[in-house]
Amino acid sequence: MPASKPSDTQIMPADDAAIGRAVAILREGRPVALPTETVYGLAADAARADAVAAIYRTKGRPDFNPLIVHVPDMDAARRLAFFDERAEKLGQAFWPGPLTLVLPLADDAPIAPAVTAGLATIALRCPAHPVMRGVLTAGGMMLAAPSANRSGGISPTTAAHVAASLGDAVPLILDGGPCTAGLESTIVALRNFAGAAAGWQLLRPGPIDPAEIAALLGEAPLPLTDHAIEAPGQLASHYAPSKPVRLGAAQAGPDEWLIGFGEVQGDDTLSAAGDLAEAAANLYAALHRADASPRLRIAVAPVPGDGMGAAINDRLHRAAA
Numbered sequence: 001m002p003a004s005k006p007s008d009t010q011i012m013p014a015d016d017a018a019i020g021r022a023v024a025i026l027r028e029g030r031p032v033a034l035p036t037e038t039v040y041g042l043a044a045d046a047a048r049a050d051a052v053a054a055i056y057r058t059k060g061r062p063d064f065n066p067l068i069v070h071v072p073d074m075d076a077a078r079r080l081a082f083f084d085e086r087a088e089k090l091g092q093a094f095w096p097g098p099l100t101l102v103l104p105l106a107d108d109a110p111i112a113p114a115v116t117a118g119l120a121t122i123a124l125r126c127p128a129h130p131v132m133r134g135v136l137t138a139g140g141m142m143l144a145a146p147s148a149n150r151s152g153g154i155s156p157t158t159a160a161h162v163a164a165s166l167g168d169a170v171p172l173i174l175d176g177g178p179c180t181a182g183l184e185s186t187i188v189a190l191r192n193f194a195g196a197a198a199g200w201q202l203l204r205p206g207p208i209d210p211a212e213i214a215a216l217l218g219e220a221p222l223p224l225t226d227h228a229i230e231a232p233g234q235l236a237s238h239y240a241p242s243k244p245v246r247l248g249a250a251q252a253g254p255d256e257w258l259i260g261f262g263e264v265q266g267d268d269t270l271s272a273a274g275d276l277a278e279a280a281a282n283l284y285a286a287l288h289r290a291d292a293s294p295r296l297r298i299a300v301a302p303v304p305g306d307g308m309g310a311a312i313n314d315r316l317h318r319a320a321a
Contacts, residue, residue, distance in 0.1 A: 035176030041145030249299035
């Protein structure tokens with residue numbers, strides 16, 4: 001089979017034939033864009049240094065920002081990281097699904113060093129989306145997969161978002177429709193593996209409520225005490241449109257595109273009913289539309305900070321930074 005060319009970018013419906021083509025491209029050491037339940041990811045073979053370098057190059061991503069490795073199941077994850085009783089509990093409860101675990105890297109893990117950005121930990125997720133799972137199973141590879149967009153920009157929740165951001169830089173985009181969760185995974189780091197005390201930290205809020213994790217582990221999260229980058233989404237400015245963003249807006253100012261929520265109706269509305277899950281699913285698409293509008297600025301209505309609202313506000317504050 002002749003090698004694909006980087007200029008052969010195309011969007012394909014994510015059927016069996018497209019999954020087969022994606023696997024062939026991945027085996028060449030090049031990335032492809034795939035849907036997950038959270039956002040579209042730019043996936044490449046996590047074991048190959050050249051493939052991982054292609055992710056960083058395609059996104060324009062800083063190499064100190066580690067990547068999440070996607071695995072098909074718990075057995076695959078245990079080959080890459082040390083799992084204690086807490087990790088086993090979380091994996092059994094929330095995988096497949098939108099939870100990423102930051103765990104000690106196994107000594108013999110077959111992972112390219114750039115994936116972990118030189119850290120002693122690795123970020124792992126077992127995704128639920130059938131397309132990503134189909135590629136993982138058919139390819140037999142662990143896939144490093146950050147969001148499929150230029151680094152720091154608005155995350156993609158449709159195939160069209162990926163094409164607009166990356167264009168010919170990615171040879172294939174599998175179209176699995178809009179992402180259902182719409183926000184990147186919750187990231188939890190487990191601490192004190194060698195110590196007497198347990199502990200965990202929330203590195204990034206997401207679709208999994210930290211209260212569920214606290215209930216399962218029987219303890220509240222430890223505070224974040226430093227600003228070391230251990231996982232995606234920790235940069236102060238991230239998920240950002242090209243225009244200034246004003247938060248907490250009750251109405252639009254001059255030349256602002258207003259993104260509404262609940263009683264605040266705008267040019268776009270995250271959820272007229274005030275449903276936070278609906279708002280999360282619509283957030284990035286609304287930011288994309290606002291960024292493409294002729295208005296020079298973006299305003300966003302207040303969103304409550306409880307439950308999924310914590311993750312929405314995290315993304316909004318980073319977009320506005």
